[in-house]
Amino acid sequence: MPLTLEDIARMSGVSRSTVSRVINDDPNVKERTRQKVLEIIRTVDFQPNMAARGLAAGRTQVIGLVIPMAVTSIFTDPYFPLLIQGVSSACNSLGYSMMLWLAEPDYEQRIASKIVYSALVDGVIVASAVMDDPIVAALNERQKMPFIMIGRLLGAPTANYVDVDNRSGAAAAVEHLVRLGRQHIATVTGPQTMIAGYDRYVGYLEGMERAHRLVDSDLVVEGDFSERCGYQAMQKILLYHPDAVFIASDMMAIGAMHAIHDAGLRIPEDVAVVGFDDIPAAVRAIPPLTTIRQPINRSGAMAAQLLIDIIEHPTPEPRRMLLTTEIVIRKSCGAQP
Amino acid sequence: MPLTLEDIARMSGVSRSTVSRVINDDPNVKERTRQKVLEIIRTVDFQPNMAARGLAAGRTQVIGLVIPMAVTSIFTDPYFPLLIQGVSSACNSLGYSMMLWLAEPDYEQRIASKIVYSALVDGVIVASAVMDDPIVAALNERQKMPFIMIGRLLGAPTANYVDVDNRSGAAAAVEHLVRLGRQHIATVTGPQTMIAGYDRYVGYLEGMERAHRLVDSDLVVEGDFSERCGYQAMQKILLYHPDAVFIASDMMAIGAMHAIHDAGLRIPEDVAVVGFDDIPAAVRAIPPLTTIRQPINRSGAMAAQLLIDIIEHPTPEPRRMLLTTEIVIRKSCGAQP
DNA sequence: GTGAAAGCGCTAACAG
DNA sequence: CTGTTAGCGCTTTCAC
Numbered sequence: 001m002p003l004t005l006e007d008i009a010r011m012s013g014v015s016r017s018t019v020s021r022v023i024n025d026d027p028n029v030k031e032r033t034r035q036k037v038l039e040i041i042r043t044v045d046f047q048p049n050m051a052a053r054g055l056a057a058g059r060t061q062v063i064g065l066v067i068p069m070a071v072t073s074i075f076t077d078p079y080f081p082l083l084i085q086g087v088s089s090a091c092n093s094l095g096y097s098m099m100l101w102l103a104e105p106d107y108e109q110r111i112a113s114k115i116v117y118s119a120l121v122d123g124v125i126v127a128s129a130v131m132d133d134p135i136v137a138a139l140n141e142r143q144k145m146p147f148i149m150i151g152r153l154l155g156a157p158t159a160n161y162v163d164v165d166n167r168s169g170a171a172a173a174v175e176h177l178v179r180l181g182r183q184h185i186a187t188v189t190g191p192q193t194m195i196a197g198y199d200r201y202v203g204y205l206e207g208m209e210r211a212h213r214l215v216d217s218d219l220v221v222e223g224d225f226s227e228r229c230g231y232q233a234m235q236k237i238l239l240y241h242p243d244a245v246f247i248a249s250d251m252m253a254i255g256a257m258h259a260i261h262d263a264g265l266r267i268p269e270d271v272a273v274v275g276f277d278d279i280p281a282a283v284r285a286i287p288p289l290t291t292i293r294q295p296i297n298r299s300g301a302m303a304a305q306l307l308i309d310i311i312e313h314p315t316p317e318p319r320r321m322l323l324t325t326e327i328v329i330r331k332s333c334g335a336q337p
Numbered sequence: 338m339p340l341t342l343e344d345i346a347r348m349s350g351v352s353r354s355t356v357s358r359v360i361n362d363d364p365n366v367k368e369r370t371r372q373k374v375l376e377i378i379r380t381v382d383f384q385p386n387m388a389a390r391g392l393a394a395g396r397t398q399v400i401g402l403v404i405p406m407a408v409t410s411i412f413t414d415p416y417f418p419l420l421i422q423g424v425s426s427a428c429n430s431l432g433y434s435m436m437l438w439l440a441e442p443d444y445e446q447r448i449a450s451k452i453v454y455s456a457l458v459d460g461v462i463v464a465s466a467v468m469d470d471p472i473v474a475a476l477n478e479r480q481k482m483p484f485i486m487i488g489r490l491l492g493a494p495t496a497n498y499v500d501v502d503n504r505s506g507a508a509a510a511v512e513h514l515v516r517l518g519r520q521h522i523a524t525v526t527g528p529q530t531m532i533a534g535y536d537r538y539v540g541y542l543e544g545m546e547r548a549h550r551l552v553d554s555d556l557v558v559e560g561d562f563s564e565r566c567g568y569q570a571m572q573k574i575l576l577y578h579p580d581a582v583f584i585a586s587d588m589m590a591i592g593a594m595h596a597i598h599d600a601g602l603r604i605p606e607d608v609a610v611v612g613f614d615d616i617p618a619a620v621r622a623i624p625p626l627t628t629i630r631q632p633i634n635r636s637g638a639m640a641a642q643l644l645i646d647i648i649e650h651p652t653p654e655p656r657r658m659l660l661t662t663e664i665v666i667r668k669s670c671g672a673q674p
Numbered sequence: 675g676t677g678a679a680a681g682c683g684c685t686a687a688c689a690g
Numbered sequence: 691c692t693g694t695t696a697g698c699g700c701t702t703t704c705a706c
Binding site for chain 2 (some may be wrong): 046054055085092093097098101106107116227258281
């Protein structure tokens with residue numbers, strides 16, 4: 001039989017309210033009383049019943065992480081694992097627990113209602129939402145549930161978000177290829193329904209424009225972040241003889257490198273390749289992949305931190321954070337011998 | 338302001354209890370009444386407050402998934418993502434939510450108490466616990482919280498578990514290599530503190546014994562399931578000139594293949610390689626990796642199903658399930674031209 | 675500073 | 691079959 005506040009109160013010779021105050025760090029407790037109560041709590045390893053606390057206080061000390069499974073083959077890419085780890089780690093250190101919902105399309109609507117109305121969580125992190133995401137829509141509709149997005153969303157200007165500076169990163173990739181003297185710079189984009197896919201494409205366009213290069217639409221193919229798609233997209237692009245390609249994710253880049261290889265071309269001599277993400281596999285690719293590193297783990301941790309800040313210190317102004325990327329030069333771009 | 342049972346009761350002209358019965362599928366409700374209430378619930382998209390339900394009923398409709406982060410570099414291996422996906426999927430279809438705790442060593446004790454005493458979850462799945470796991474200890478101590486393990490645990494004979502038949506799988510790998518005429522069959526094992534690592538090693542020994550082969554201790558090196566470790570372990574083994582190796586995980590096998598390659602040897606001509614897991618990367622290895630496929634996703638789903646069955650239909654007898662493996666023959670073992 | 679008392683929204687006997 | 695009633699364990703006024 002688990003102990004209750006009442007038990008602790010009896011054991012320490014105070015009232016239930018006082019124990020509650022101690023647990024919640026209420027300053028209105030005499031230091032000696034606090035110590036005595038804490039002592040008892042520690043020795044019997046008391047854990048308050050979260051359901052009761054949730055009901056009485058309206059806060060559960062749980063945050064939700066929602067990953068809509070609509071678009072990607074989520075779990076062949078190490079992006080989500082790293083993100084989850086970041087969120088979890090921040091939760092651990094801030095005393096929260098994490099509810100994880102992988103929202104399969106069939107259940108998306110039901111999950112959305114559950115998240116918003118069932119008081120299971122104090123707030124939610126939405127990872128890589130697509131435009132018109134029903135979960136984001138539900139969250140927006142009902143103002144009371146705090147939420148933050150990983151990756152900003154077009155048309156949701158008031159929302160909180162943590163994002164990576166995808167545009168600058170992509171532009172830097174292109175500029176790097178230009179600097180190396182490449183003439184026909186292609187790109188395999190991410191899905192244009194996802195903000196990261198969109199932004200990286202915009203960054204590509206910016207980089208090209210800044211270098212006064214014309215964009216050849218034959219050299220632009222949309223992918224879906226998967227390796228297989230990278231392979232296929234690259235095959236299409238190769239018909240038009242690029243000498244360089246910026247690919248919006250490392251998984252796709254690995255697929256694309258196979259396509260280049262299978263076409264009998266050399267990397268980087270015939271085609272230089274730059275990816276995006278810097279997943280662990282990038283360094284082991286043959287040749288090692290030059291890529292734009294984004295701090296995935298930190299995105300998750302930061303989102304959790306900001307969300308918890310919103311929950312605990314609600315203020316009207318939005319919380320926003322743009323994390324920077326960094327180019328990691330390896331052999332696939334031809335900059336290194 | 339979210340709706341409550343009372344609101345729904347008023348709107349449908351019945352009492353709160355009746356609405357509660359409808360929500361909980363109590364048979365003692367007249368069909369017409371049920372329909373009317375369901376209708377209202379649907380139109381206003383009512384979601385019961387889970388905190389209140391948790392408090393009153395002692396059940397939250399949430400299960401926990403705990404992954405102790407002690408041993409492995411969890412998220413470079415696609416094992417856990419797939420497992421999580423399986424659990425999540427079963428939860429979705431059974432109307433549960435999933436709490437995910439990645440138990441970093443620093444927080445392990447606190448998380449254990451929280452899991453067991455705070456009434457956040459109705460039960461928990463413990464994935465890849467190590468021997469003497471403090472979380473498993475806490476769970477065992479307090480009988481009331483239902484739990485199931487992924488991978489059985491030595492010395493916890495009464496526990497519920499879902500496991501993969503690692504022993505038979507490993508033995509099959511060895512037998513396959515024997516059948517192909519290999520003489521010096523080495524192995525890189527998983528960590529012997531993990532049941533999967535242990536069982537696969539035992540399977541290796543069984544396979545060797547059944548073929549009347551002596552085990553040369555120089556040809557056995559313990560690894561930790563990571564790619565890097567696979568590389569290093571293989572380097573050690575290569576000093577003793579094996580002509581085949583069974584490697585207890587595909588990630589390690591990929592590392593080992595690099596080591597073999599870097600040593601100037603050919604796969605499978607000089608050294609045949611068989612892995613374990615059949616992760617997506619196995620098929621893309623060069624040459625494609627022969628491996629023992631285990632149903633990771635299904636392990637997770639099955640664990641969730643069994644756990645929820647325990648929660649909803651508690652009976653004394655333990656739930657146990659052993660999933661079978663299957664050998665997937667590709668080029669790295671030399672069976673295919 | 676501390677205690678008493680009133681709920682938070684739901685379930686689960688218990689009547690009828 | 692349905693309504694009434696008493697809590698579940700906690701937070702939070704409100705007194706003192």
